[in-house]
């Protein structure tokens with residue numbers, strides 16, 4: 001039997017929800033549609049997508065548990081919204097013990113968490129040869145380990161605390177998590193890591209837990225990401241301006257021009273929570289759409305061109321299956 005264990009579920013053809021399904025969802029009793037407002041747990045809410053999502057949840061009458069490294073960044077929202085709607089908590093996702101503590105504080109305040117917006121992240125501009133482990137490890141700690149720990153806690157709460165069980169895990173990834181981009185080697189590696197982790201996690205969910213997971217593969221959107229990025233000088237072997245990474249470096253200057261409006265994209269991400277059957281992958285932005293389609297087509301073409309290389313690789317004397 002071919003080795004496909006765990007792959008069938010996330011890669012089954014995606015069926016878009018019909019209008020009847022959407023109507024049924026509004027009438028259903030899932031946590032997102034219960035009379036009680038949904039509770040969102042948001043990481044990295046000081047700026048960009050995290051801040052936009054916090055504001056959107058509050059405007060829509062939801063409850064936001066906004067976590068961030070410097071809570072004072074949300075003092076304006078804390079002054080405008082009551083504590084019954086907004087809880088601001090300090091959280092650096094690189095600190096493992098701080099994550100369960102923040103979830104526990106959110107549960108103590110609201111008794112449930114319906115949506116986790118796993119958004120905190122940062123970037124390092126560097127070619128693969130241009131960095132050392134000590135520089136890129138803190139980024140990996142946030143983008144992969146932080147996001148993975150938040151995911152574990154989210155799923156536990158959705159299954160074991162929420163009544164009824166269920167929840168939405170929104171993983172903020174990047175088109176760089178699908179396609180390696182020059183001068184962003186380690187950033188792409190961190191987002192590819194969360195992509196693989198999340199696909200596996202989604203395949204591990206039991207239907208009765210009602211946990212829905214989506215990887216949001218963002219294209220370029222205007223936020224503080226460019227300003228917050230760590231920039232390393234090009235490796236001496238890669239300074240030639242004709243190289244792809246030189247183009248990438250000039251594009252990703254300190255205040256990069258990004259085509260996308262992060263507030264508009266946040267509204268689309270929010271809409272995911274209204275879908276009864278959200279996609280596992282959502283490339284968002286025309287650049288992300290193109291990158292994902294190009295990658296899928298090229299993978300398919302390569303797999304087909306070389307499919308004959310996989311013929312006749314079975315053991316001559318098959319082992320007994322356990």
Ligand SMILES: NC(=O)c1ccc[n+]([C@@H]2O[C@H](COP(=O)([O-])OP(=O)(O)OC[C@H]3O[C@@H](n4cnc5c(N)ncnc54)[C@H](OP(=O)(O)O)[C@@H]3O)[C@@H](O)[C@H]2O)c1
Pocket residue numbers: 043044045046047048049050068069070091092093094119120121122142146172173174175217218219220221222223224225226228258
């Ligand atoms: N904007 C884009 O074009 C784009 C494209 C692809 C993917 N993304 C992803 O989108 C997500 C949000 O980024 P953004 O574009 O909104 O940029 P942003 O404005 O720089 O926001 C990033 C947020 O993550 C927080 N953060 C970073 N490290 C953290 C840590 N260790 N613990 C907790 N929070 C941390 C930042 O907090 P501080 O203020 O404390 O630093 C900030 O709130 C990231 O995962 C990023 O990789 C963005």
